[in-house]
Amino acid sequence: MAITDVNSSAEMPITAADGTPLKKKLAQALFRSRVRAVGLVLPLFAFVMASFVIPILALMWQGVYNDTFASYTPNLTQQLAKWDGVSTPSEEMFAALVTDLKTAREDKTIGRIATRVNQELPGTRSLFTSSARKVKKAAPPYAESMMKIDKDWGNLEVWQAMKLTSQSLTPGFYATALDSKYTVDQGFVSQVENRQIYVKLFWRTLLISGTVMLLCLLLGYPVAYLLATLPLRYSNLLMIMVLLPFWTSLLVRTTAWIAILQSQGVVNDLLVWIGITGDESRFSLIYNMTGTIVAMTHILLPFMILPLYSVMKTIPPSYMRAARSLGATPTRAFLKVYMPQTIPGVGAGGLLVFILAIGYYITPALVGGQDGQLISNMIAYHMQKSLNWSLAAALGGILLAGVLLLYWAYDRIIGIDNMKLG
Amino acid sequence: MAKLPPYTSTGEYIWHYTYRFICGLIFLFLILPILIVLPLSFNVEPYFSFTPGMLSFDPAAFSLRWYEDILRNGMAAPDEPLSWAWFSDTWNNGQWMRAIRNSFFIGICATLLSTALGTLAAIGLSRSEMPYRRMVMSILISPMIVPLVITAAGMFFFYSRIQLSQTYLGVIMAHAVLGTPFVIITVTATLVGFDKSLVRAANSLGAGPITTFRRVQMPLIIPGVVSGGLFAFITSFDEVVAVLFLASPEQRTIPRQMWSGIREQISPTILAVATLLVILSIILLTVLELLRRRSERLRGITPS
Numbered sequence: 001m002a003i004t005d006v007n008s009s010a011e012m013p014i015t016a017a018d019g020t021p022l023k024k025k026l027a028q029a030l031f032r033s034r035v036r037a038v039g040l041v042l043p044l045f046a047f048v049m050a051s052f053v054i055p056i057l058a059l060m061w062q063g064v065y066n067d068t069f070a071s072y073t074p075n076l077t078q079q080l081a082k083w084d085g086v087s088t089p090s091e092e093m094f095a096a097l098v099t100d101l102k103t104a105r106e107d108k109t110i111g112r113i114a115t116r117v118n119q120e121l122p123g124t125r126s127l128f129t130s131s132a133r134k135v136k137k138a139a140p141p142y143a144e145s146m147m148k149i150d151k152d153w154g155n156l157e158v159w160q161a162m163k164l165t166s167q168s169l170t171p172g173f174y175a176t177a178l179d180s181k182y183t184v185d186q187g188f189v190s191q192v193e194n195r196q197i198y199v200k201l202f203w204r205t206l207l208i209s210g211t212v213m214l215l216c217l218l219l220g221y222p223v224a225y226l227l228a229t230l231p232l233r234y235s236n237l238l239m240i241m242v243l244l245p246f247w248t249s250l251l252v253r254t255t256a257w258i259a260i261l262q263s264q265g266v267v268n269d270l271l272v273w274i275g276i277t278g279d280e281s282r283f284s285l286i287y288n289m290t291g292t293i294v295a296m297t298h299i300l301l302p303f304m305i306l307p308l309y310s311v312m313k314t315i316p317p318s319y320m321r322a323a324r325s326l327g328a329t330p331t332r333a334f335l336k337v338y339m340p341q342t343i344p345g346v347g348a349g350g351l352l353v354f355i356l357a358i359g360y361y362i363t364p365a366l367v368g369g370q371d372g373q374l375i376s377n378m379i380a381y382h383m384q385k386s387l388n389w390s391l392a393a394a395l396g397g398i399l400l401a402g403v404l405l406l407y408w409a410y411d412r413i414i415g416i417d418n419m420k421l422g
Numbered sequence: 423m424a425k426l427p428p429y430t431s432t433g434e435y436i437w438h439y440t441y442r443f444i445c446g447l448i449f450l451f452l453i454l455p456i457l458i459v460l461p462l463s464f465n466v467e468p469y470f471s472f473t474p475g476m477l478s479f480d481p482a483a484f485s486l487r488w489y490e491d492i493l494r495n496g497m498a499a500p501d502e503p504l505s506w507a508w509f510s511d512t513w514n515n516g517q518w519m520r521a522i523r524n525s526f527f528i529g530i531c532a533t534l535l536s537t538a539l540g541t542l543a544a545i546g547l548s549r550s551e552m553p554y555r556r557m558v559m560s561i562l563i564s565p566m567i568v569p570l571v572i573t574a575a576g577m578f579f580f581y582s583r584i585q586l587s588q589t590y591l592g593v594i595m596a597h598a599v600l601g602t603p604f605v606i607i608t609v610t611a612t613l614v615g616f617d618k619s620l621v622r623a624a625n626s627l628g629a630g631p632i633t634t635f636r637r638v639q640m641p642l643i644i645p646g647v648v649s650g651g652l653f654a655f656i657t658s659f660d661e662v663v664a665v666l667f668l669a670s671p672e673q674r675t676i677p678r679q680m681w682s683g684i685r686e687q688i689s690p691t692i693l694a695v696a697t698l699l700v701i702l703s704i705i706l707l708t709v710l711e712l713l714r715r716r717s718e719r720l721r722g723i724t725p726s
Contacts, residue, residue: 030551033549033551034551034552034553036546036549036551037546037547037549037551037552037553038546038552038553039546040542040543040545040546040549041542041543041546041547041552041558041562043539043542043543044539044540044542044543044562044602045543045558045561045562047539047598047599047602048561048562048565048599048602051577051595051596051598051599052564052565052573052576052577052599053561054580055573055576055577055579055580055581056568056572056573056576057576058576058579058580059572059575059576059579059580062579219448219451222441222444222445222448223445223448223449226441226442226445238449240707241449241452241453242452243707244453244456244700244703244704244707245452245453245455245456247656247703247706247707248456248699248700248703249659249660249676249677249696249699249703250660250662250677251660251662251677251680251681251684251696252456252459252680252696252699252700253455253456254684255459255680255684255692255693255696256455256456256458256459256696257455258470258684258688259458259459259462259470259471259693260455260458262470262471264469264470264471265470265471266458266471266472269471269472298451298452298455301451301452302452330434330437355567358569359568359569359570359571359572360569361569361570361571361663362662362663362681366681366684366685376569376570376571379571379572379575380571380575380666383571383575383578383667384667389575389579392575393575396569396571396572396575399569399572400568400569400572403567403568403569404567404568407560407564407567411556411560416559416560416563417559417610419563419607
């Protein structure tokens with residue numbers, strides 16, 4: 001086919017060798033390559049979805065949905081839904097209670113019911129377990145006879161707690177995670193002073209992560225600058241000092257810090273030997289917040305140095321020389337010319353360190369003692385010890401939201417494509 | 423080191439050396455904690471600190487007993503004479519030996535899985551035709567960012583429901599997910615510098631997509647794949663949170679064993695294991711460096 005001019009191409013499109021229009025052919029080719037690209041990504045995407053994203057979504061669902069009570073006490077749940085939450089519990093409600101306690105005792109589910117209500121109103125566990133044992137004696141009128149078994153059944157608070165737990169979809173766990181309480185009659189009220197622990201813990205987590213980030217920046221910046229300005233022969237050697245800790249097991253480094261900082265450890269021995277402190281008044285450097293901060297700074301420092309280094313490497317040294325030759329003092333040249341160019345590296349390293357620090361678990365658990373614990377440790381505690389999984393999920397949900405927000409900011413500002421390792 | 427130019431003032435001289443000194447201290451801070459476990463692991467006493475004997479280099483203050491303990495701990499008959507029976511005893515019953523076996527088994531399986539899937543995905547992601555590239559990439563990288571406790575707790579719930587918790591498969595899947603971001607990042611990094619015209623040249627010379635991949639693309643990205651794989655392996659090898667939540671005692675790994683060692687009975691056996699792990703990471707680091715040099719050579723970049 002001859003070269004078509006612009007006018008005739010409107011009626012007669014350019015065609016490929018087999019006669020199909022070129023436009024269509026191109027679209028087909030693009031579609032095919034798009035399918036190929038998706039096909040390459042799909043296996044991993046499906047794998048990550050199935051073994052990572054869905055499990056986390058399932059966990060998050062636990063934070064707002066807990067049907068332990070509703071599924072084991074169907075009759076009572078029905079009655080509680082009709083109740084207004086403030087009037088005296090009716091005879092039908094007591095009757096439903098008796099039926100459900102009897103079944104719960106037979107099915108051995110009373111423990112779970114008691115635990116669930118106990119999470120809402122601490123101190124009620126034994127009320128349920130002991131009443132379930134005696135409930136076979138109960139006879140109409142049930143209200144009176146239950147009251148005889150345990151007078152706490154006349155307590156309105158117990159019934160309110162049961163009404164709250166009977167609602168499977170509940171904001172209660174998130175309220176608890178934010179040191180507040182979801183109540184039947186007043187909505188959200190803040191928790192009593194001495195039980196407010198979670199908000200304080202969130203703040204402490206932010207404080208420790210912020211401190212670690214600043215320390216990493218303070219220690220990482222000079223080192224990265226040195227590595228970027230030295231000739232490659234030397235900097236490659238010194239880089240090993242950064243990469244070796246990066247590649248060494250987290251537990252090894254944590255163990256090493258225990259050996260160094262403990263009261264019979266290297267640092268204290270040295271201080272005693274020099275005479276700064278007496279043998280009796282050794283410093284407690286570990287199993288407290290200091291231990292957590294020092295060990296975490298050491299562990300996260302390479303994550304600060306590497307992005308800083310890769311940014312500093314791209315800054316031409318001639319800029320500084322130009323500034324100097326134009327009369328700037330070394331300090332001024334550094335502050336006005338060099339430092340502004342390293343801001344992307346500072347942002348990348350700082351955000352990465354902060355994101356990683358905020359979710360740290362292992363190191364605080366091993367060297368943190370009492371006041372060096374972070375929010376992750378509390379989540380693990382509720383997962384493994386107190387078995388209040390919904391509360392763990394709610395705490396995790398708040399932490400995850402914060403981390404994802406930072407991650408989004410990281411992607412916006414730096415771009416995850418630019419993440420570099422080693 | 424580079425000579426200072428002749429016009430350097432006294433103040434600059436002082437600052438120059440102070441700065442070097444500060445950097446030296448920071449490097450010490452980085453490296454000393456790792457080196458300090460080495461001498462401590464040869465302590466004859468069951469302590470985590472230097473004894474006076476060690477400081478005066480008394481040979482009697484040093485011993486290999488904690489290295490022996492790695493082999494002996496948990497054995498049925500640790501004091502038998504050395505024989506095949508002794509070795510099979512330590513292989514089958516030694517607590518640390520089992521942890522070492524588990525760590526390598528889980529690590530290698532997870533690495534194979536995450537490297538295979540991660541490399542394919544990175545190749546797909548580096549193509550400009552990939553739709554929703556940015557979003558998919560951020561989802562695939564997220565296992566590295568999401569706090570491990572949340573990941574592990576989620577997996578614990580979900581895997582228990584489908585009978586995967588307390589199995590090797592469950593731990594391997596968890597570790598593979600945690601390792602893939604590293605594979606994607608390193609392989610994508612090698613693909614960024616990849617010259618697309620090489621693929622077109624291969625195509626125009628009659629090579630099909632598979633031949634092109636095998637003969638042209640693969641040799642060039644293999645260093646990235648291997649270093650991604652090493653990252654994935656070390657991630658799995660070092661991972662303890664998922665193991666804490668998902669594994670039964672049967673699947674205990676080295677970090678898990680160290681974790682309970684630190685929490686329950688602090689004994690220098692942990693330091694001996696730590697020393698071995700430091701040696702392992704030195705080996706891995708060397709391999710990585712050699713790979714980097716090879717990759718530079720292949721691309722025609724000469725080190726300055």
